[in-house]
Amino acid sequence: MLDATILATLARLEEEDREERDAGLPPERRSRQVAHSTGRFLFALAAAQAGIEVLEIGGSRGYSSIWLAAGARVLGGRLVSLEHDPEKCAAWRANVAEAGLEEWAELVEGNAFETLERTQDVFDLVFLDAEKDDYEALFALARPLLEPGALVVADNVLSHSETLTAYSAARQADPTLSSVTVPLDRGLELSVVLAEFAS
Numbered sequence: 001m002l003d004a005t006i007l008a009t010l011a012r013l014e015e016e017d018r019e020e021r022d023a024g025l026p027p028e029r030r031s032r033q034v035a036h037s038t039g040r041f042l043f044a045l046a047a048a049q050a051g052i053e054v055l056e057i058g059g060s061r062g063y064s065s066i067w068l069a070a071g072a073r074v075l076g077g078r079l080v081s082l083e084h085d086p087e088k089c090a091a092w093r094a095n096v097a098e099a100g101l102e103e104w105a106e107l108v109e110g111n112a113f114e115t116l117e118r119t120q121d122v123f124d125l126v127f128l129d130a131e132k133d134d135y136e137a138l139f140a141l142a143r144p145l146l147e148p149g150a151l152v153v154a155d156n157v158l159s160h161s162e163t164l165t166a167y168s169a170a171r172q173a174d175p176t177l178s179s180v181t182v183p184l185d186r187g188l189e190l191s192v193v194l195a196e197f198a199s
Contacts, residue, residue, distance in 0.1 A: 001074045002043070006066060009099040010039070013063045031088075033063035034129065034155060035185035045125055045151065046071025046079075055123040055145070057112050057138055058130035059083035062092035062099075068127060069096065069105035079105045080121070082112045116141035128154040132163040136170065143197050150193040158187025 013033065020030045034042070046054055046068045054072050059065050059081035069079040083089050089109045096105050108115050112130060116138065126142050128135060135154060142152070152171075157164040158181070171179035171191045176198075179191040 001047070001070055003100075006070050006099045006101070009095060010036075010063065010066060013061065013066075013095065017063070031061045031063060031091075033060060034067075038155065038185045038188065039064060039067035041184060041188070042127060042153070043067045043071040045153065046077065047074040049077065049124055050075040052077030052125060053121065053123045054079040054125045054127070055121075055142065056081040056127045056129070057116075057142065058128070059092050059107060060085075060088050060129075062095040064127065064129060065092060065096060065105055065107075066099045066101060068125075069101040070099070073101065073104045077104070077124075080108060080123075081105065082108050082110075082115050084109070084111055112138060113141065116145075119145065121145060122147055124150050126150070126152045128152060129156070132156060132160045135164060135167045139167070139171075144199065146193045146197065148193050148195060152189075152191040152193075154189040154191075156186045157181060157189045158183060161187070164189075 017031050017033050046052055052072050054068050056065055056068055065081045072079050083092060092107050096102055123145050130138055157168050168181055168189045171177055171189055176195040177191045178194055182188045182190055
């Protein structure tokens with residue numbers, strides 16, 4: 001299901017990301033997208049479950065969203081992506097449309113804290129790739145939306161270890177989760193939900 005249209009869109013976004021990094025643009029002006037191999041990993045996770053409901057917290061310009069939506073499409077799932085930056089939201093919509101994935105991907109524009117507080121949807125896979133200082137609070141808001149068997153993937157836990165070591169430690173100490181740090185690219189914390197959320 002990774003057709004030529006999707007692969008061409010991803011390749012263009014990868015080249016744009018390289019150019020922005022080479023130009024020394026500050027992080028807030030870059031796409032800040034995941035590495036290619038992390039994208040492939042996310043695709044595999046999303047493609048493995050029929051009817052999967054995926055939540056992405058931090059969609060940026062849609063690079064990881066395309067991987068996730070393409071994976072969800074395999075067995076009839078869908079992606080909901082959260083992003084607050086209006087310019088990145090416009091780019092997200094254009095890039096997802098270019099990839100031909102509009103039917104399987106929805107963008108919710110606005111503050112993720114407010115969005116998560118309002119939603120009553122239940123998700124099978126959550127990809128957390130927002131501001132690193134917000135991970136703990138965003139996880140807390142997403143946790144009630146997850147049933148046993150759901151998976152949370154948090155990016156950058158090794159590249160930003162000074163901020164996110166505590167996040168990983170908290171997930172690994174939680175008896176309602178089974179969590180492990182995967183040293184792929186910038187580091188991923190994978191947390192499988194074992195028990196219902198107790199409010």
